[in-house]
Amino acid sequence: MVTATRTAALAAREAMERLNAEAAPLHIWLRTQANAPAQRPWFRDTGLMASGRIAAGRVGAAQLKPMAHHWRWREIGPYLDRIAEVARNADVSPIEFAERQQFLLTNPGLGGRLQVTSTMRCAVSIYNPGDIAPVHIHTPNASRTILSENGGYTTIEGERCIAARGDLILTPNGTWHDHGNDGADPVIWIDVLDFPLMEFLDCVWLDEEYPGAKEGNVRAQPVTQSDGYSRRLYGKGGLVPAFAAERRGFGPGTSPLFHYRGADVRAGLDELRNEAGDPYEAVTLRFVNPATGAAVFPTLDYRAMMLRTGEETRYKRETSATLYQVIDGHGATQIAGQSFEWEKNDIFVVPGFVWRRHVNRGGDAVLYAISDRPLLDKIGQYRAQGRLPDDSVIELPVSA
Ligand SMILES: [Fe+2]
Numbered sequence: 001m002v003t004a005t006r007t008a009a010l011a012a013r014e015a016m017e018r019l020n021a022e023a024a025p026l027h028i029w030l031r032t033q034a035n036a037p038a039q040r041p042w043f044r045d046t047g048l049m050a051s052g053r054i055a056a057g058r059v060g061a062a063q064l065k066p067m068a069h070h071w072r073w074r075e076i077g078p079y080l081d082r083i084a085e086v087a088r089n090a091d092v093s094p095i096e097f098a099e100r101q102q103f104l105l106t107n108p109g110l111g112g113r114l115q116v117t118s119t120m121r122c123a124v125s126i127y128n129p130g131d132i133a134p135v136h137i138h139t140p141n142a143s144r145t146i147l148s149e150n151g152g153y154t155t156i157e158g159e160r161c162i163a164a165r166g167d168l169i170l171t172p173n174g175t176w177h178d179h180g181n182d183g184a185d186p187v188i189w190i191d192v193l194d195f196p197l198m199e200f201l202d203c204v205w206l207d208e209e210y211p212g213a214k215e216g217n218v219r220a221q222p223v224t225q226s227d228g229y230s231r232r233l234y235g236k237g238g239l240v241p242a243f244a245a246e247r248r249g250f251g252p253g254t255s256p257l258f259h260y261r262g263a264d265v266r267a268g269l270d271e272l273r274n275e276a277g278d279p280y281e282a283v284t285l286r287f288v289n290p291a292t293g294a295a296v297f298p299t300l301d302y303r304a305m306m307l308r309t310g311e312e313t314r315y316k317r318e319t320s321a322t323l324y325q326v327i328d329g330h331g332a333t334q335i336a337g338q339s340f341e342w343e344k345n346d347i348f349v350v351p352g353f354v355w356r357r358h359v360n361r362g363g364d365a366v367l368y369a370i371s372d373r374p375l376l377d378k379i380g381q382y383r384a385q386g387r388l389p390d391d392s393v394i395e396l397p398v399s400a
Pocket of ligand 1: 136138142171177
């Protein structure tokens, strides 16, 4: 009887599939399978290897899931030198036909898309002395983390920020910006943008028609603020000016401070080295909008974490995905049962839902961590769990 029922069901499915073939030009799909979600109830599966999977068949046809991945600087870094060499010898330099001189990181779980997570794009750029990325404005929020000692400059809303290694420069949604290198050595930085999210929402646009008369270099905007403007206004913890607008450019909810200096970040971490820190995040500082204390972008959160000599964090997992940049030191991050040994300038990604912990391998290590947690917070989807030393699992508070 059971077999007869099953045979009938399969015959019905075949009949449905035949109908599907016929109906496809009408852009409808007759359901022939359960709408199984890709994600298992991750919070119940306490095994260290627990992670999501792609749904089967037609339901999963367009699903993509980012994987944990590690880009080693010693493997990817040499391609910057090769790009720079092509540029130096070029009839038309790559920056002219590609607008940027960079490579983009592609997550092996995302089918070749130019993104490292569902929300983030990451590129590593090199600018030779004299190179300029022309002035433009766009809806994606973007940042650059400077890797070279000579950090070049970015001019944002009339403010020229001259950067050095470890600096974080923000170009929020709706701010005019241009970049360049007027130093003697090449400039290298890591770009991170919420571009894939904006693309998914179909709200990406980019404008290169800078308004008003151009003077001097037509590819750059005029500098209208004195050096250090945003840091002078907003760079003192706990104090913000009462007379200045808290929004620059037209993007609401973004930080009016554009330039966070690596030297200040490192000094801030050093000052906290004797504090207990957090069992899951060690000693961590958040880069925040100084006027509100919120994340610097509505979509992305930026943090700097110091792992002290011999420090090991506990396992944690959260629904947001995090991209890590190794600013200093070496160590390992264990992600869903895999160990990734990292060193200076390496980049790695921890997808949502998977267990991860960090291990210091000697000397201070500093990581910058960029996540889409603010976005998940806003849509009511942020959740995190921690693993205690006895392997029991606890729910972690979701505030900041
Ligand atoms: Fe840009």
